Amino acid sequence: RELGADIEWIQGGNLALAADDRRMARFEAWLPVAREFGLATRLLRPRDLGAVVPGLAGDWVGGMHTPGDGHADPEKTTDAFARAAVAYGASLHLECAVQGVSTRAGAVSGVVTEHGEIRTPTVVCAAGAWSARLARTLGLDLPQRWVRGTVARTTPVPVVSACAVWAPGVAFRQCRDGSFTIAAGGALDHDVTLDSLRQLRFFLPNFWKNKALFRFHVGRPLLASLAAALPGSAARRRPLVWDRGLEPPPNPAKVRRSLAELQRLLPSLPPLGIARRWAGYIDAAPDLVPVLGEVPRLGGFVLATGFSGHGFAMGPVAGRLVSEVILDGKPSLDLSAFRFSRFAEGVIGTPRNVL
Numbered sequence: 145r146e147l148g149a150d151i152e153w154i155q156g157g158n159l160a161l162a163a164d165d166r167r168m169a170r171f172e173a174w175l176p177v178a179r180e181f182g183l184a185t186r187l188l189r190p191r192d193l194g195a196v197v198p199g200l201a202g203d204w205v206g207g208m209h210t211p212g213d214g215h216a217d218p219e220k221t222t223d224a225f226a227r228a229a230v231a232y233g234a235s236l237h238l239e240c241a242v243q244g245v246s247t248r249a250g251a252v253s254g255v256v257t258e259h260g261e262i263r264t265p266t267v268v269c270a271a272g273a274w275s276a277r278l279a280r281t282l283g284l285d286l287p288q289r290w291v292r293g294t295v296a297r298t299t300p301v302p303v304v305s306a307c308a309v310w311a312p313g314v315a316f317r318q319c320r321d322g323s324f325t326i327a328a329g330g331a332l333d334h335d336v337t338l339d340s341l342r343q344l345r346f347f348l349p350n351f352w353k354n355k356a357l358f359r360f361h362v363g364r365p366l367l368a369s370l371a372a373a374l375p376g377s378a379a380r381r382r383p384l385v386w387d388r389g390l391e392p393p394p395n396p397a398k399v400r401r402s403l404a405e406l407q408r409l410l411p412s413l414p415p416l417g418i419a420r421r422w423a424g425y426i427d428a429a430p431d432l433v434p435v436l437g438e439v440p441r442l443g444g445f446v447l448a449t450g451f452s453g454h455g456f457a458m459g460p461v462a463g464r465l466v467s468e469v470i471l472d473g474k475p476s477l478d479l480s481a482f483r484f485s486r487f488a489e490g491v492i493g494t495p496r497n498v499l
């Protein structure tokens with residue numbers, strides 16, 4: 145409403161399904177946290193699931209339902225935020241990469257772009273999976289790992305449910321035109337690059353503990369990153385420019401699997417086709433907690449990154465908090481848990497619960 149644009153917001157709730165007692169126990173452990181934050185999350189027995197998603201098949205132990213959750217179209221939402229920013233006086237420079245940040249006396253003095261320098265005392269680094277590379281040009285070690293997420297959009301069918309569903313084999317939500325957006329469960333695709341090796345010390349314990357969760361791909365991205373490190377290469381001369389608009393290829397096996405799983409869970413659907421598929425890099429911090437706030441010892445350099453797969457949901461509040469840091473000098477929420485210095489301090493916690 146605030147954006148004044150149709151972003152296809154559907155507040156149909158969110159249902160996470162449990163196929164075994166272990167997952168159900170995790171949902172149960174989550175309830176007090178949800179209550180603490182005022183969410184009306186509840187556990188559902190198998191016989192109650194059909195009331196939320198009519199015709200749902202499968203052998204479920206139960207589910208966790210949050211009726212107030214919703215979903216929106218990511219492209220329309222991004223566009224709406226950009227338009228709203230322009231309406232409030234922002235100017236957008238599209239297809240214009242940042243090549244570096246200039247500093248003077250330990251503080252930011254400007255940002256150097258492909259099309260010249262913009263003098264400014266404040267720079268917000270919100271470069272997603274590219275943030276670590278930008279930070280490195282300033283001598284800052286920002287630990288980031290990334291996985292390639294694949295999503296597909298099906299052909300439209302009559303509406304079944306407004307609720308977004310998250311099952312172990314597939315996550316799906318039905319859009320307003322009746323098509324489903326689907327993503328496969330299972331192992332996460334990690335494209336190995338030189339940065340994976342650079343960041344190994346932060347992530348090795350986690351990778352090792354959860355190795356079944358990752359599928360490592362050694363191929364073109366590794367070769368491209370090695371080529372970019374060669375002395376004299378164009379990519380090395382302009383390290384922030386060469387792949388800033390990277391569109392990684394979707395994983396076709398995941399698309400096939402998620403479509404088959406959707407048809408299995410909703411057997412009354414007519415046969416669905418795939419209308420579109422795409423992929424993107426999802427960046428993650430070692431503790432899966434974002435990094436928000438000004439970097440100590442570099443006045444004016446503000447980080448808003450590391451959203452660890454939840455940046456679409458967290459973006460609006462993160463934007464507000466970062467604007468408070470810049471304009472008021474003090475955010476309305478305590479951001480100390482999100483501080484950049486936690487990595488250097490070695491205070492990298494583990495999340496209370498990963499669902």
Ligand SMILES: Cc1cc2nc3c(=O)[nH]c(=O)nc-3n(C[C@H](O)[C@H](O)[C@H](O)COP(=O)(O)OP(=O)(O)OC[C@H]3O[C@@H](n4cnc5c(N)ncnc54)[C@H](O)[C@@H]3O)c2cc1C
Binds near residue numbers: 294295423424453458
């Ligand atoms: C398949 C998939 C499904 C997802 N599902 C969900 C979900 O259901 N819920 C949820 O909350 N989140 C979801 N996410 C995660 C969410 O999209 C991210 O957390 C979020 O986009 C991160 O926002 P960001 O602004 O940090 O980075 P990004 O959105 O990646 O934006 C960074 C931008 O910086 C630009 N950039 C990089 N380098 C430069 C440079 N040198 N100069 C100028 N610009 C540069 C990039 O081109 C990019 O446009 C999903 C992500 C993927 C890929």
